[in-house]
Amino acid sequence: DQQVKQNSPSLSVQEGRISILNCDYTNSMFDYFLWYKKYPAEGPTFLISISSIKDKNEDGRFTVFLNKSAKHLSLHIVPSQPGDSAVYFCAAKERGSTLGRLYFGRGTQLTVWP
Amino acid sequence: KAGVTQTPRYLIKTRGQQVTLSCSPISGHRSVSWYQQTPGQGLQFLFEYFSETQRNKGNFPGRFSGRQFSNSRSEMNVSTLELGDSALYLCASNREGASGELFFGEGSRLTVL
Numbered sequence: 001d002q003q004v005k006q007n008s009p010s011l012s013v014q015e016g017r018i019s020i021l022n023c024d025y026t027n028s029m030f031d032y033f034l035w036y037k038k039y040p041a042e043g044p045t046f047l048i049s050i051s052s053i054k055d056k057n058e059d060g061r062f063t064v065f066l067n068k069s070a071k072h073l074s075l076h077i078v079p080s081q082p083g084d085s086a087v088y089f090c091a092a093k094e095r096g097s098t099l100g101r102l103y104f105g106r107g108t109q110l111t112v113w114p
Numbered sequence: 115k116a117g118v119t120q121t122p123r124y125l126i127k128t129r130g131q132q133v134t135l136s137c138s139p140i141s142g143h144r145s146v147s148w149y150q151q152t153p154g155q156g157l158q159f160l161f162e163y164f165s166e167t168q169r170n171k172g173n174f175p176g177r178f179s180g181r182q183f184s185n186s187r188s189e190m191n192v193s194t195l196e197l198g199d200s201a202l203y204l205c206a207s208n209r210e211g212a213s214g215e216l217f218f219g220e221g222s223r224l225t226v227l
Contacts, residue, residue, distance in 0.1 A: 043204055043218035099208045100147035100162035101170040107156055
């Protein structure tokens with residue numbers, strides 16, 4: 001069963017606008033969440049993370065929001081740039097588990113067009 | 115600082131064969147994890163090793179195995195390959211701790227014919 005779900009397989013956004021990528025989870029034991037970006041033929045690269053004790057974390061153009069009651073998190077990219085075009089994965093860690101054991105969503109393909 | 119290194123990058127095997135993939139973690143990282151990525155399936159956790167001991171295992175058949183050496187380098191093995199094993203196999207390492215990030219290698223692309 002997929003405990004981390006990214007229900008939008010793709011998203012297309014114009015350059016300069018905001019990109020919002022969504023992620024839902026079912027496991028209430030998740031206490032740490034991460035977003036990764038992946039280009040073809042490369043490994044995933046870390047973008048930003050958030051602990052379950054927070055509801056927002058910002059890093060430059062990237063902001064992650066966590067709504068624990070809804071079991072929902074989102075990644076906002078502002079402004080979007082063509083170089084942001086990639087597959088974005090949401091991932092989660094269970095409380096008491098290790099960082100090496102993450103649960104991933106299936107990814108959202110973001111395309112930023114000029 | 116060198117990143118996570120995986121070899122080989124690409125390989126082609128036939129059904130029934132076995133394959134061994136290698137991973138060198140970032141220097142100082144003692145935890146190594148393996149993930150399988152297939153189209154539309156995201157990343158599926160295979161196993162995690164720490165100090166030469168497997169401490170987490172995903173829901174994969176026994177044909178998938180791994181090990182870690184004293185220098186933290188890790189290998190995974192898939193025996194009796196099936197067509198469905200065609201995938202990108204990703205290795206990741208991290209410092210011990212409950213937060214931070216996983217650092218991924220570029221992966222080994224396995225094609226089973």
